[in-house]
Amino acid sequence: MTPLIPLTRDLVLIGGGHSHALVLKRWGMNPLPGVRVTLIDPGPLTAYSGMLPGHVAGHYDADILQIDLVRLARFAGARLILGRAEAIDLALREVIVGARRIGFDAASLDVGVTSRMPQVEGFAEHGVPAKPLGLLARAWGEFRAGEGPARVAVIGGGVAGAELAMAAAHGLRHRAATVTVIDKDRLLAGASDSARRIVRTRMSALGVTAIEAAGVARIEADRVLLDDGREVASDFTIGAAGARPQVWLADTGLATTDGFVDVAPTLETSARHVFAVGDCAHMTETPRSKAGVFAVRQAPVLFDNLRAALSGGAMRDYCPQEDYLKLVSLGGKSAMAEKWGRAVAHPLLWRWKDRIDRRFMGKLSDLPEMATPKLPEPLAEGVVEALGDKPMCGGCGAKVGRGALGEALAGLPTRTRADVLPLPGDDAGLIVTGGLRQVISTDHLRSFVEDPDLMTRIAAIHALGDIWAMGAKPQAATVSLILPRMSAEMQRRTMVEIMGAAREVMDAAGAHILGGHSSLGSELTVGFTVTGICEDDPVTLGGARPGAVLILTKPIGSGTIMAAEMARAAPGRAVAEAWDAMRQDQGRASAILKGAQAMTDVTGFGLAGHLSGICEASGCGAELRVADVPLMPGALDLAEAGTRSTLFADNLSGAGAVITGAGGPRTDLMFDPQTAGGLLAAVAEQDAERLLAELRAAGYPAAVVGRMVKGAGLRLI
Structure with missing residues (x-):
């Protein structure tokens, strides 16, 4: 068996400029084992400068000039932190992003320049x-x-x-x-x-x-x-009056010229193993104007020198050309070429420029499928079928199916002692001590993002969902972690990030972290055991009555989007919006809906599966209006393209006798496993309009999605 190579070094790329985008492409094709790569950028997309005038002129749609950093990061096996770097602590070797501190052994700056004009009023x-x-x-x-x-x-x-x-x-x-x-x-x-x-x-x-x-x-x-x-x-x-350096670079302690970071021919700054490229860098020995051509040609040298810095190898120099061909678009589909002081214009030059720009974007969008290790032979029967034809999803997409879980729970006793009510199938168990109603639940997630901070926040919101679904106030939590195998220093850095994120989420929810347990394994897994206090009787799955209106507080589609992201098929903007949705807590929504007849959080079994749970526990049926269910941006397009989570088939069979009507991709999304999903509440019809208004005023994209009906079972209409 091939030994698992531990992580021992952190490489942090600050900024998603052209050089770093090309480095990520190269890294994905030839990674350095033992290195964790981190990309920090404010957004999931970054625009390619060469095609921006063409977009302004109307020749290109906005999407064509966007470099998708989410896809590139996935291809490179890198974690993507969506945030703006604000400082570098050279003494501690950390990059500051808001309240976060990201440790590094080697780092590179590719943050570009700004045309902001703070000196001009207005x-x-x-x-x-x-x-x-x-x-x-x-x-x-x-x-x-x-x-x-x-x-x-x-x-x-x-x-x-x-x-x-x-x-x-x-x-x-x-x-x-x-x-x-x-x-x-x-x-x-x-x-x-x-x-x-x-x-x-x-x-x-x-x-x-x-x-x-x-x-x-x-x-x-x-x-x-x-x-x-x-x-x-x-x-x-x-x-557009010139290029100005990012202001914060002046306070990094790095040597600068007119605010631009000084670099040697190796592209290394005045700090060891800290590099800078693109417009934010000043080549001290061979100064050049700010132009994208230099950033592109610096990329292979930066790639080699980063690997050398992290593996003890020798670095090489970047030797910029004296002059370069400048292709300038002239509004319409014509362009001017200039070099060595001579210029000429012709429509054919625009076609040439267009071909060059499309070829560059093709390098960053046409990512090759890397060969997967061959399976040994012979194999036990069933191994190929168990592996499936795509990677196993993370988050709730990695859960055991509702049918298998229900069968396993069926043998549990419904009541073992007077003060403990397990409530099998419900969101949390109930403990009654001296009249105090305390609910308890545990949940953990297999990571589906490389960033431990983001994964921790989503896992914490996900675990708290069981408490909020019972109408309880979070009280306490313990943390359960499995870290990938890594060096002691990287363990320290990762634990600091994880616990900082966990504490922030739990503090905001009103829960106190009591401690937890950690171990090393093959991949990141984050879990929480949480308790909550019910001031009134807990809201359970049972209690919904025919005529009750169904309100959903969050859109669905995260399972499909995350499955597509793992396959590098999801648009970066859709992924980022899904992350934001999963990070939205449900504390205020729980308080608004605490008088609901029945309530659950929509997670691994999908909207249809969890609504079936309410139907079974309440002894009545439900109608779900598929067209009224809010979807995460991009989810329907991906479903129409055939993307399904690995848990989809289990959810489809585990939801019971569901009448699905015409079916189709939108209907299939009703069985999509959700991570940190919204609350689904059955409320009295006369209260529905008021509650919906309160939820929306509190910032939830809530919607009425159906109603409870007489009879049994679930019908999708």
Whole structure:
């Protein structure tokens, strides 16, 4: 048997820039055993700079210029932390992300630059920086979809500003647009004479106005005020006046030049095994302008040197070219090429640029299927069938099916002593001591995300769901952990992250962590045993009466989305939104619904399975209106593409005699296992409208999804 290689080193990539995206692709194809890779970025997607002007011009949809960091991280076996790095503690070798501290043995910065203009009054409220790119891409999509005359101002008349202005004029042809470029110097001051002539001619043809030698005094919602008193009408103001370093880099203790991080030819900063690449870096021995071509060509050198830093190997130097070919789009499907001071424009150059950009994006989206280890021969009968044709899901997708579990629980005694009521099949057991009603439950999850902080938060919310479903207030918790095999230092780092997250969630819920147990194993597993106090009788599965209205507090679809994510088939934005939904606690919802006739939390057995449980315990039937059940974004598309959790078949058979009507992908989602799902409550019809309004006011995307009826069984309509 091949020994499990323990984790011994932490590599942290700060920022999802072009270099880091390419490093992740290479790492997935050739990982260094024993290294845990972490990517930190504010969002699940990052925009590719080369295609942004094409998006503004209307040549590309927004999706085509987005690099999906969720998919890349999964391919590389990396954990993705969605947050903004705020500082680096070089003494402790930690990256600070909000309240978190992420330890590292080697780290790399690829955080880009910003075009924010804090010195200009009103820019923060009314301006849109050209960088970071994602913000402009999102804001522009909404603006371009509007109607009526459009007025755009671009502050900064360099090549980037002129390119965006031409793109805006072309992209707003349908809105009688006026586009103005404003520069404190002269237009295209750093470009060659031939490039300047080409761009000026094209801007004139597009009706773009250039204002030179003019400073900006203030920006308002509908205008830009210049230093000389002139006003430029603008409903959408873009800041493109140069690249500024991220402010926080100046406080890292790293050597900088004009705020950009100094790097040696190895791309290493002044701190050992801390690297920097892309626009945030300043190559001290071979300074170059800020351009994406350097970030792309730094990637293979960075990859090799990170591996060398973590394995004791020798590093190599990055040698940037003296000049590079600049391809500038000219609004329509035409482009200008410039190198060595000479420029030429032609529609064929746009087609060339488009091919180059699509090829680059293809490198990061067309991820190869890596070979899986071959099974030994011979094998015991049934091994292949037990493994299945896809990886086992994590979270609630890894639970034992409802049918098998129900059969096992059927032999348990319903009551063993006067003060203990096990309530088989319900969300939690009930202990009555001196009149005090205490509910108790335990739950643990096989990890489905690499980030232990995120996994802990989801597992804690999931475990607390059993307490909230009984209408109880969380009281106490113990933690049960299995960590992947790792070095003592990495155990310490991971435990600090896990316990910090657990404490934060439990504290917010009002529960006190009493202790727990930990061990090492093959993969991360996080669990909690929780107790709660019921001020009144607990809300159980039994008690629902015909006519009661069914309210669901969260959308469903997490099982399908997480199954797709494991296969790198889920859009990163959908995954991030599913994570957010799973992290939403149900404490306030439980308090609002504490007078429900019956209630449960929707978890591993799916919405249909848990509603069947209410039907069985209450002795009546239910109608579930499938079209009214809220779904997580992306879940239906994935279900229509054939994605199913590994627990889906068990849930389908374990839900009992369910009448599914026409069926189809949306109906199938009713059997999708949920992790940290919402509360499903049967409430009196006269209270339903009020309770729904209170839930929505409290921030829950709650919906009425059906009602209890006479008879038995569940019907999906």
